[in-house]
Amino acid sequence: MANEQKNNANQVIKLVIEVIGFLLYSLALIIVAVYKTCLPSAYQYRKNITGDIALVTGGGGGLGRLLALRLAKLGATVVLWDVNVKGVEETVGLVKGIGGKAYGYKCDLSDKEDVYRVAKKTQQEVGDVTILLNNAGVVSGQSLLDTPDILIKRTFDVNVIAHFWTVKAFLPKMIEKDHGHIVTIASLAGHLGVNKLVDYCSSKYAAVGFDEALKAELDAQGVKGVKTTVICPYFIQQTGMFDNVNSKFFPKLKANDVADKTIEALRKEYNVVILPGYLRWLLPLKLIMPWSVVSNFLNNMLPDASPHHQPTPIVQIEESEESLPHKIVNSVSASVSQTKPSLDKQGKDL
Numbered sequence: 628m629a630n631e632q633k634n635n636a637n638q639v640i641k642l643v644i645e646v647i648g649f650l651l652y653s654l655a656l657i658i659v660a661v662y663k664t665c666l667p668s669a670y671q672y673r674k675n676i677t678g679d680i681a682l683v684t685g686g687g688g689g690l691g692r693l694l695a696l697r698l699a700k701l702g703a704t705v706v707l708w709d710v711n712v713k714g715v716e717e718t719v720g721l722v723k724g725i726g727g728k729a730y731g732y733k734c735d736l737s738d739k740e741d742v743y744r745v746a747k748k749t750q751q752e753v754g755d756v757t758i759l760l761n762n763a764g765v766v767s768g769q770s771l772l773d774t775p776d777i778l779i780k781r782t783f784d785v786n787v788i789a790h791f792w793t794v795k796a797f798l799p800k801m802i803e804k805d806h807g808h809i810v811t812i813a814s815l816a817g818h819l820g821v822n823k824l825v826d827y828c829s830s831k832y833a834a835v836g837f838d839e840a841l842k843a844e845l846d847a848q849g850v851k852g853v854k855t856t857v858i859c860p861y862f863i864q865q866t867g868m869f870d871n872v873n874s875k876f877f878p879k880l881k882a883n884d885v886a887d888k889t890i891e892a893l894r895k896e897y898n899v900v901i902l903p904g905y906l907r908w909l910l911p912l913k914l915i916m917p918w919s920v921v922s923n924f925l926n927n928m929l930p931d932a933s934p935h936h937q938p939t940p941i942v943q944i945e946e947s948e949e950s951l952p953h954k955i956v957n958s959v960s961a962s963v964s965q966t967k968p969s970l971d972k973q974g975k976d977l
């Protein structure tokens with residue numbers, strides 16, 4: 628009996644020591660993080676991405692195009708995937724126009740086989756992707772009961788399921804090299820549910836969860852050189868996706884600012900980025916306030932979050948597997964004056 632009491636007391640002391648050790652270590656980590664954040668910008672760590680191969684999904688327009696241009700300026704070789712072939716051609720032309728290296732591929736992210744096939748081609752023709760930006764996204768923008776099943780499924784396929792396939796395709800090499808970065812372009816809609824965006828919000832919540840769980844898994848596996856970042860912007864002006872949405876309390880973001888902040892987050896290896904940054908402090912209120920307050924706020928801020936246009940069009944890919952001309956541009960030695968790329972390796976003009 629006396630021995631048992633002694634054992635119990637020892638266990639309690641051990642637990643208390645463990646908890647105190649955990650708290651002290653956490654405090655040290657917080658101090659280091661605060662110190663790093665408070666350093667003047669010029670002294671903050673920024674990784675060099677020259678020579679990296681950066682894949683931007685949905686690079687045929689909008690935010691993806693702006694990200695591609697910034698990555699190329701920093702010396703990365705840019706790979707663009709999109710269903711919008713014309714858009715990809717234009718982006719490749721723009722990257723070449725600033726002296727960058729760019730490769731474009733037609734890829735339907737809602738089709739797992741297509742993702743794996745184009746991933747293999749990319750690896751064979753360009754090399755190992757070391758920076759992956761899962762940026763492509765679609766929106767349906769109707770109330771749940773008005774949204775056709777096919778659009779709900781498409782929203783999930785593009786906005787989050789595709790991330791599983793792209794990461795499974797490229798993460799193994801990143802781990803092998805102990806060098807890589809996976810950036811998820813989610814949304815503030817991944818932290819806040821909004822009227823008429825039920826499928827969009829839930830897919831973005833899933834994308835936020837995907838990033839967090841993947842980060843936890845890499846940490847648990849002791850993978851030090853592969854980082855993950857999730858970007859959660861509020862509505863962005865002029866990319867096409869939410870152009871007509873009126874926002875009352877907060878101004879919509881400028882696409883160039885979102886692109887700049889995303890590249891900054893990549894280079895500084897941030898974990899979660901909420902844009903605009905001050906909303907990070909307001910978000911927790913939704914868990915504290917009564918739902919009636921949250922709902923009232925949302926209805927006032929965004930009377931109608933529907934983009935008021937047709938849902939992102941569904942693209943039909945009719946070619947057979949063999950005839951798919953995925954590779955549309957190869958620009959290893961980019962010419963500054965060349966702006967209109969055209970032929971793939973097999974000479975197929977898209």
Ligand SMILES: NC(=O)c1ccc[n+]([C@@H]2O[C@H](COP(=O)([O-])OP(=O)(O)OC[C@H]3O[C@@H](n4cnc5c(N)ncnc54)[C@H](O)[C@@H]3O)[C@@H](O)[C@H]2O)c1
Pocket residue numbers: 684685686687688689690691708709710711714734735736737761762763764765785812813814815859860861862863864866867868869939
């Ligand atoms: N625009 C906003 O207000 C806003 C706000 C927060 C988050 N986001 C997110 O930012 C990302 C970029 O959005 P954007 O504003 O540039 O939109 P966008 O519509 O301009 O660009 C999305 C790109 O994804 C491509 N795409 C769509 N379906 C595809 C598929 N099946 N396969 C391959 N490519 C496909 C489109 O062709 C397009 O080029 C998206 O994930 C979006 O959800 C946008």
